[in-house]
Amino acid sequence: MTSRAILRSAAVITALLMGGSLAACSSASDADSGSGSATDAATATSAEDFGGMDELVAAAQKEGQLNVIALPETWANYGKIISGFEDKYDITVNSASPDASSAEEIQAADNLQGQDTAPDVFDLGTAVALENVDMFAPYQVETWDDIPAENKEASGLWVNNYSGIMSIGYDSDQVAEPKAIDDLLGSDYKGSVVLNGDPTQAGAAFAAVGSIAAQNGGGVDDFGPGVDFVADLRKADNLLTVDPTPATIASGETPLVFDWSFNNVAAAADKPSWKTTVLDGPAYVSFYNEAINKDAPNPAAARLWQEWIFSDEAQSLYLEANAVPVRVDALKESGSADDSLIEAATFGTSSDDWITPTEDETAAANKLLSERWAAAIQ
CATH class of the missing domain: 3.40.190.10 (Periplasmic binding protein-like II)
Structure with a gap:
């Protein structure tokens, strides 16, 4: 089990320089999509800014890659969540330093700013997320209304994605x-x-x-x-x-x-x-937080990843691994979540x-x- 930081056990800092640990990604200048330029993708605050989900998918597929960091495959079902994204959208996910801490995610983004290997998205513990809000880009996913107000920053700079006990x-x-x-x-x-x-x-x-x-x-x-x-x-x-x-x-x-x-x-x-x-x-x-790197080299793919993370399918994959997804109430209402899985994930505890x-x-x-x-x- 790897420790996630702030939720993860610390990896060696030099590993986060990722010299060769990420496959070469498309540069910002290569991120142009049929619906707009890379600048449009980098400032988009919803799928509507692309013209809808189909156009967002097309823009992300043109970039072709997504850089994630500090996501162990055995952590909260991220192995299946990553492969599910790749299979659904035909986009390669480059996963760097899976054992890194949240603090090291931020350091990696600082070290790699402006490079094609910089992380596109973050998965952070609350303390680190709140200390680094100025590094995030606001974005509201299509399932935004299903996410309780207390589990998200109002503009979408960070959004709780899953938790455990x-x-x-x-x-x-x-x-x-x-x-x-x-x-x-x-x-x-x-x-x-x-x-x-x-x-x-x-x-x-x-x-x-x-x-x-x-x-x-x-x-x-x-x-x-x-x-x-x-x-x-x-x-x-x-x-x-x-x-x-x-x-x-x-x-x-x-x-x-x-x-x-x-x-x-x-x-x-x-x-x-x-x-x-x-x-x-x-x-x-304590919930982890999903956020987009405001300097993401693949800004459309980063936003599509957010849409995936908060979809019924990915949220159910969290639950399958005994993590509590932030949209658990919506999953229950839609019949996408089994009560027995929720009981197992919460160990019989309640919000009280x-x-x-x-x-x-x-x-x-x-x-x-x-x-x-x-x-x-x-």
Whole structure:
């Protein structure tokens, strides 16, 4: 399981320079479409600006390629989502640095600005998205009205796409199922407890600290108890500072992992003894954010990708992988979503149990983590 950042475990920064990691893409000057120039595509705020979906598809197909970054195939069903886009529109998707963090996505866009290999679209945790809004292009997809107002920026600079429940995955052959957060301080979990990344960089780890804080009387408005608890895990020699991957889980190297439910559930495919649980009490939920790079080298394909991501088909693919799509209510109304899949994806929790930080709370949590995290894990 790769950690996504802020939601993902950090990849080596030099990898994000992507020297040769992306196939050569069409340049902006090659992006002219029958419905307008590349400049038209780069400023389009809806499919109507192209003359409709057919014209948007034609413009994107003329570009021929799309650059994505930090989308592991096993993360929230992105393998099927990417291949589905390629098959539906006959457009090649160049996927770079799948294990990168959200922060590294932004760094890659900065490093590659003006180049054909720059990312066209982003998939970001909330903290990083809110810090980099000036890098996004506004766009409203055709299913815009189905997306709740609280899950999107009004002009479409960012839109929530999917979420999970913060969960604990554990190897039942090595450790017992924890029933309460304090169980993890016991000797049975010596050298076993892992966060999926660095919470100052990775959204999954950020959410884990928030979830732990809530279990200890804090929560989205106070991450302090979460940082304190992780420090206690470190003192007890129970914290393992290894970034979890499918390989570390399969080998037994990382016996217990805080991560999104869709990642922990997926890990069981290669590790039958791997189980997933959500502790009683507040359930931490935080959506990822879809956004278009305002300097996208393939601006029409970037906008078509947005249309795909928020279509019934792609939203259902998220749900198939135990991720909760933002348009889940619309899918239920149309009969596109099975109630049993929704129950499985939410682990029986409801929105009454969910906690998610506001923009101000996210900023406060980031500040606290930047000040205290390094000392907590020393």
